[in-house]
Amino acid sequence: MFRRLTRSSIRESFDNLPSGVCFFSRNGMLTLCNRAMYRLVLLLTGQDLQTAGDLDGALESPPASGGVRRDGDSYLFPDGTVWRFSRNGVTGGGRSYTEYLAFDVTALYRAARTLEEKNRDLREMAARMERITANAVAIMREEELLSMKMRIHNEVGSSVLAARQFFLSGCPDEQKPELLSRWRRTVAQLLGELGDEDETDAFRELSHAAEAIGAGIELTGELPKSPSALRLLTAAMRECLTNTVRHAGGRRIFVRVCVRGTFAEAAITNDGRPPEREITEGGGLSSLRARIESSGGQMRIQSLPVFSLCVTIPMKGDEPIDERADRGR
Amino acid sequence: MTNVLIVDDEKIVRELFSHYIAAASDRYRLAGVIRDAANAEMLCMNEQIDLILMDVCTADCESGLDAAAAIKRRYPAVRIIVVTSAPEYRFLEKARAAGAESFWYKEAGTAELLEVMDRTMAGQSVYPDRTPRVQLGLCGSDELTPKELEVLRCIVRGLGIGEIAEAMNVDYTTTKTHLKHLKEKTGCRSTAELAVLATRTKLVLPEY
Numbered sequence: 001m002f003r004r005l006t007r008s009s010i011r012e013s014f015d016n017l018p019s020g021v022c023f024f025s026r027n028g029m030l031t032l033c034n035r036a037m038y039r040l041v042l043l044l045t046g047q048d049l050q051t052a053g054d055l056d057g058a059l060e061s062p063p064a065s066g067g068v069r070r071d072g073d074s075y076l077f078p079d080g081t082v083w084r085f086s087r088n089g090v091t092g093g094g095r096s097y098t099e100y101l102a103f104d105v106t107a108l109y110r111a112a113r114t115l116e117e118k119n120r121d122l123r124e125m126a127a128r129m130e131r132i133t134a135n136a137v138a139i140m141r142e143e144e145l146l147s148m149k150m151r152i153h154n155e156v157g158s159s160v161l162a163a164r165q166f167f168l169s170g171c172p173d174e175q176k177p178e179l180l181s182r183w184r185r186t187v188a189q190l191l192g193e194l195g196d197e198d199e200t201d202a203f204r205e206l207s208h209a210a211e212a213i214g215a216g217i218e219l220t221g222e223l224p225k226s227p228s229a230l231r232l233l234t235a236a237m238r239e240c241l242t243n244t245v246r247h248a249g250g251r252r253i254f255v256r257v258c259v260r261g262t263f264a265e266a267a268i269t270n271d272g273r274p275p276e277r278e279i280t281e282g283g284g285l286s287s288l289r290a291r292i293e294s295s296g297g298q299m300r301i302q303s304l305p306v307f308s309l310c311v312t313i314p315m316k317g318d319e320p321i322d323e324r325a326d327r328g329r
Numbered sequence: 330m331t332n333v334l335i336v337d338d339e340k341i342v343r344e345l346f347s348h349y350i351a352a353a354s355d356r357y358r359l360a361g362v363i364r365d366a367a368n369a370e371m372l373c374m375n376e377q378i379d380l381i382l383m384d385v386c387t388a389d390c391e392s393g394l395d396a397a398a399a400i401k402r403r404y405p406a407v408r409i410i411v412v413t414s415a416p417e418y419r420f421l422e423k424a425r426a427a428g429a430e431s432f433w434y435k436e437a438g439t440a441e442l443l444e445v446m447d448r449t450m451a452g453q454s455v456y457p458d459r460t461p462r463v464q465l466g467l468c469g470s471d472e473l474t475p476k477e478l479e480v481l482r483c484i485v486r487g488l489g490i491g492e493i494a495e496a497m498n499v500d501y502t503t504t505k506t507h508l509k510h511l512k513e514k515t516g517c518r519s520t521a522e523l524a525v526l527a528t529r530t531k532l533v534l535p536e537y
Contacts, residue, residue, distance in 0.1 A: 125521045128521070129485065129521070129524050143414065202365060205365045205388065206368060209363060209371050209372055212372055213371060213375035227389075231389050231390075234389075242370070242374070245374060
């Protein structure tokens with residue numbers, strides 16, 4: 001059955017809209033406002049809506065007295081609901097108006113907050129995982145150490161038992177050298193266990209390896225304190241040294257290091273034959289480049305007239321080498 | 330005489346292995362002892378190295394498996410025994426792929442290492458049948474399927490379900506099913522718990 005739409009029925013439906021709607025004339029005076037918008041503005045400003053300027057001001061910084069809190073584009077009302085406002089220019093009957101709309105986004109806002117919290121938890125979890133993974137290797141080393149110590153102590157026990165047997169029941173002459181040798185081994189192991197811990201770093205280890213093959217590293221400048229930067233720089237030196245010995249017939253590399261701000265820069269040359277043509281990066285150099293670039297550093301190779309490798313390596317704020325070494329042992 | 334290079338970042342392990350070699354001085358000679366696997370290839374350039382006892386997790390986080398692969402590419406005659414105490418499920422497979430002749434878990438006794446060394450130098454390849462079983466919550470590591478182990482590795486790397494699906498080239502639902510099975514088998518309630526368990530037991534050490 002057809003029912004005629006009257007002005008009041010249109011007004012009533014407009015008032016009953018769940019969203020807030022209002023219109024302002026070109027001079028900013030209120031033309032039309034529905035009940036939802038009226039209620040929201042009253043909560044927001046504590047007074048009746050008069051001009052677009054009042055509403056803009058209240059939306060820009062909600063008065064503290066109203067108890068409405070702004071979170072980005074969302075407005076958190078004291079009744080627990082969350083609203084978003086939008087402003088658009090509209091025309092009707094040849095006139096221009098400014099339309100303000102308010103939408104209830106409570107469910108959406110809560111879902112977004114929950115998602116944000118979950119994402120934060122996941123980020124924290126990922127960071128925790130990274131720490132746990134890093135610690136796992138240190139824990140494994142400690143367990144390995146314990147296992148080796150137990151083995152040495154078992155051998156001590158076994159030697160003590162053999163000696164006890166010797167004193168109680170005697171020992172055939174042919175078994176004496178074996179008993180003596182067992183005690184020599186046990187004592188040597190114990191001395192090794194009780195000896196000083198070896199303190200070295202990647203560079204010193206590389207220098208020793210270089211000496212062992214009759215090669216050497218001549219260093220100018222100070223090595224970076226950051227262990228991660230030192231590791232990468234040492235890897236670069238190792239690559240250059242092996243290439244020098246293997247391909248250029250050289251024996252020494254020359255490393256000039258300087259620290260600039262949070263970066264360590266190094267230029268590496270050698271005493272070998274200069275390359276005959278441009279160097280193509282093989283497995284070693286390209287994997288070195290990947291390591292350096294993934295850490296945020298840079299690597300440049302000059303082939304002619306003489307080979308040089310320049311690296312720029314970020315020095316991360318990780319702990320000094322000594323502390324790291326102490327913890328890992 | 331076989332010249333042996335020991336690569337291990339733990340002094341006590343290096344000492345112990347040195348003593349084993351000294352105890353078999355009729356056939357083995359200690360050619361060198363280093364902490365960092367990355368330097369092993371360099372020592373092979375000049376030294377007469379016949380056999381390397383190569384730890385997996387060495388100084389400065391250098392991987393003994395990567396070093397073994399590099400050495401075998403350039404010096405195929407050098408024989409390598411990978412030694413580790415970590416029950417990481419991919420170490421055996423990676424050591425084989427690297428070309429290492431043999432593999433030895435450090436928990437075994439003295440005689441076994443010398444035996445593995447002798448057999449390796451006699452041309453045999455000595456590998457354990459399987460990775461040692463570790464208890465993973467309610468189940469043993471040997472009860473997990475290869476796909477579930479792969480999901481576990483991705484979790485430890487901090488990947489989300491979508492990223493795991495992409496990395497394993499399977500769909501999202503399949504990944505969720507693997508994850509569900511992992512939780513059911515282990516009794517873990519969250520992926521974080523799974524990751525902690527996998528790392529603590531050293532079943533998964535992704536950086537090596």
